[in-house]
Amino acid sequence: MKILAGRAHTGLAERIAKAAGTELCGAEISQFPDGEIFVKITENIRGRDVYIVQPTSFPPNENLMELLIMIDAAKRASAKRITAVLPYYGYARQDRKDQPRVPITAKLVANLLVAAGTNRLLTMDLHAQQIQGFFDIPVDHLYAAPVIVKYLREKTPDNLVVVAPDTGGLKVAAAYADMLGAGVAVVGKERKSAEDVEATHLVGDVKGCNAVLVDDITSTAGTLVAAANLLVEAGAASIRAAVSHSLLNEKGVAKLNASPIEELVVTDSVPSRCDTGNKVKVLSVAELLADAVCRIQNDRSVTSLFNIT
DSSP: OEEEEOSSOHHHHHHHHHHTTSOBOOEEEEEOTTSOEEEEEOSOOTTOEEEEEOOOOSSHHHHHHHHHHHHHHHHHTTOSEEEEEESSOTTTTOOSOOSTTOOOHHHHHHHHHHHHTOOEEEEEOOSSGGGGGGOSSOEEEEOSHHHHHHHHHHHSOSSEEEEESSGGGHHHHHHHHHHHTOEEEEEEEEEOSSSOEEEEEEESOOTTOEEEEEEEEESSOHHHHHHHHHHHHTTOSEEEEEEEEEOOOHHHHHHHHTSSOOEEEEESSSOOSSOOOSSEEEEOOHHHHHHHHHHHHTTOOOGGGGOOO
């Protein structure tokens, strides 16, 4: 087994390798003056199972291209099997044609990964689970819920209500509620623009309850803050939020700090783009991903990783 790391999140890759009981495989990654990416794997990987860790987060285009070049380098170095480890799958929000003349970019990314030589995909908390069907290779889809729920059980008080910040997140909210033994509520929203969201109505009773908003991705925190403001109006006693992938920029952090959200729990699936302040709690998914890599390597089931103790 060889674990390679792109430049998108070397810290996470190092933690994964350490948890898996190995070290990162040597690789040199650089750019030519015109911006072209150059990759050279400095160790022999002939006949090896290679795992390439690279979330395609900000900047998504450069990180995706770097991943494709690393996959091609591994294939041409005669790797036996290449597994792309994407803790965060970029372009996942473009998973359907919801307007005329728009692409399905999540499918395009799947085609690119397979065409480059990927034999298997390991990812976490896809924005839409049907993206697994875009691949004709095995996909291992993990969830950050075991890590997040364990923390929430220790830190959140009783009388919990798990809230979906939009109707699309109701299934995820119901799963969290089942794991936490909590009630469920859902917020209806209307998106004005990429950054502007208006929460229009709330279904469920949150009065006097401790609310936990759950979502898969946040970048501007618009959806979370709009939902939190509606929860305050409905009489929620406290409000926390839990998100698998934090793409927060400075504008999002400022919006979060000015909101009634007391704490935002996220994972280290992507690196922080800016100083996130005191409201953001980062949990590591390195052990979860390392365990999955070792199970794949040893042809063992990854289903047990979904269990929460």
